[in-house]
Amino acid sequence: MTGVTTRPPSGPAAGADPPATGRRDAEATKAAILRAARYFLARHAQGDITLKAVAERAGVSPPLVLKYFGNKDALFARVMSFDTDADDLLDAPLAELGPHMVRHVLASQRERGADPLLRIAFAPLHGEHGDVLRANFRAQVTERLAARLTGPEPGLRAELAVAALVGLGVMYGIARGPHLRDARVDAIADRYGPLVQAHLTPGPGTRSAGSAAG
16 A cells, blocks of 8 residues: 655645734734834933843844834834834824824723833933934924914924824823722813814914914
8 A cells, every 4th residue: 555645735835924914913013113223212321222122022033123113223223213103103193183193192091001202202312312302303203293284383282282282192101090990081082182172273262373462
């Protein structure tokens, strides 16, 4: 009696993930690494952070960090950018933007453990890298928001709106206010959103630069 051989299945090797699954896994891994890097960047100077620590917190090996980001400088250049966060933060019509931004800040903290703006509060930890963080924040968040505003003093109003959001993130994520953390996101957006929106939509009491000077 001859032995029976089994021909390997055609197509992807047995046990291999379908390409779509592989892409999803890669994106999840990269997201975990970025979350870990953000965690350390909010607590330590960049020079004191090792790729090994980032990898351990992300639950991956250090070579995998290098595979996806190349080196430590490239990883932290990505973490110091607010561009992708601003895409989501500003993704609403101007008339509804205040409540939307409040919801986004709180949902990001609750669901991902990563505030889209709070890294800026730790810029003093990072020396020259902190200057990069500040420059990115201005260009990618406040100046981008100001460009959407109509009426007088758009830059000041954008900074005041963002300041309100950073304060919200501090109270939620750093001070860990128990009442804020227990409240529903929509309830906070209904209460706090109009405060942010007041800076975005010029009202009848808003003065032009000329009238203020007079």
